[in-house]
Amino acid sequence: MIAYGVLREGGRSRVAARVEGGVLDLAAGLGDVFAAPSINPFMARGPDFWRETHARVRELDGPLLEPEALELRLPFEVADYVDFFSSLHHATNMGRMFRPGSEPLFPNWRQLPVGYHGRAGTVVPSGTPVVRPCGQRRPPGAEEPTFGPSVRLDIELELGFVVGVPSELAAPVPLGRALDHVFGVVLLNDWSARDLQAWEYQPLGPFLGKSFATSVGDWVVPLTELEDRRVPAAPQEPEPLPYLREEPWAYDVPLEVELNGAVVARTTSRHLYWSIAQQVAHLTSGGATLRTGDLLASGTISGPERDTRGSLIELSWNGEEPIELPGGETRSFLEDGDAVVLRGEGLGEVRGRIEPARC
């Protein structure tokens, strides 16, 4: 499966392709648009150029570089970052934990892909250390908040879709054209401080609880490489409004969460309820534009069984059922020094280790 990233050598960055057996320096073989510090100029060229490039990469006879020896950079420059909430099981689990006794899903959830804007400036490349964030939280039973290190630091296993072709202001992208704008997919860990989030989020949504770091993988896999992973998905009920109506489908990409060397969850992106095409059609339906580098994340991907959940808060059921790790340790949330690796078949991995808070 071909994927694109950015490598740095001798003070200069350029676009590279990950192919079977190694990595190809594209600036050396394919020309100027690849002599860039991000894949954005390449992504902006559109689907015909993408397909042409994939074909040339397959034929390229350049020297194969060892991925382990390379200094890899953030593969794309992030324009706007939108985080959706498109996994039915994840949304249901969160509703059950936070609003026990009520209907777990808000009435809008099955009518539109719920989402919000995240912080583009703190999207960081795989391997960037994650410093435990400080912030305000209100401890259980307390009247007043306190300021200090988050004590409920979590991960979120997600796919990030990366926009290549921009759109025009006030010109919605119809569902049937949505994928022409999307270049590819990257693995994504939306680190989350649940205690900060719980205190701050009313009424305007998550903010600093999710603004300290969002890690993405080194390689963006073009959508065209995932064609054979497209599978039919469960019916959407109620049937969406016409601008969101399509035959339900998803990418079936096997995913896993590793914590301190032990795999604690295995799932697949086929559990997503809303497709990337529906997300694009919805996002632009009100007239918002797409820009090259827009990052549209799926939201946490969880399946129906306990060990298919993509966040610790779900895996430990809000801390009530800690995860058991080999060697007798348990975890409800992340501790300092913990190392997390997310993996996606064909997508690669995204890594991060927790460093102590600095407040």
Next chain:
Amino acid sequence: MIAYGVLREGGRSRVAARVEGGVLDLAAGLGDVFAAPSINPFMARGPDFWRETHARVRELDGPLLEPEALELRLPFEVADYVDFFSSLHHATNMGRMFRPGSEPLFPNWRQLPVGYHGRAGTVVPSGTPVVRPCGQRRPPGAEEPTFGPSVRLDIELELGFVVGVPSELAAPVPLGRALDHVFGVVLLNDWSARDLQAWEYQPLGPFLGKSFATSVGDWVVPLTELEDRRVPAAPQEPEPLPYLREEPWAYDVPLEVELNGAVVARTTSRHLYWSIAQQVAHLTSGGATLRTGDLLASGTISGPERDTRGSLIELSWNGEEPIELPGGETRSFLEDGDAVVLRGEGLGEVRGRIEPARC
């Protein structure tokens, strides 16, 4: 009051200064950092260079251009856009309208500057036509949503603070250093589709109801030019946590809202409860970085009296008390063809006219 913007002539953009009597082309007089399509390179240089530039601008003897004859562009390239909710009267009014019978403010409101991320890609320059957004809304009393043009299109009168000097990941900016990072202020209209917002916002906050357009003025006024507008503000109660604790203050900038030629509200930014310094300290307290071009908006600015409110939903009290315009017309929300001009003393104006929906 000096202000900075970007003018375009002969296919090239460069930085300009608005001074008494006209506009100066700075690329001609002050050098390379001003031969740029945005003020970002200038803003990134930091407070010493800013002060030095203001002094040189005051002495500059270049030809004065007529502002009316110039093609002005978006003055800065927006990195992340954060919209705060820092006016006590606005937050209280919204709580009263949307949660009648409950405490109008959530318990976090007086403890931290509540905010959320907006869409940076749809920040547009003054004068850009605003096409009425389409989207999902649930009409009053209906069970199911419908898709169509927003019927509750509104304005929000705000100040936008523009970041010049970036900060480092996981390195909070203390309150006392916050203003060293902020270059200046721009007038801002955060157009809002209240019906879309009301249906979509739970549980992750506003999204498409505020993503179709955010208009900013042509000129960014450096904070140093507003020094003599700094006034003491009412005490903050309860006293904020130490990282947000300072002598309460605000900028006293007179503001007005004009709708179809009639001034419908007059207010001032001294009504803001949280200062820009507190917003910066809070935003970075969890380790989030600042980037050059970050736009930190105040949220709608409303005063205590009816005609000092900065949005139509407040002025018309959710449509129950329509605003009377000269000639006998009334408005609760915006109609197609309506023209809005926001003005701020020394800041200039920001204009927009509503075009019909395209769905």
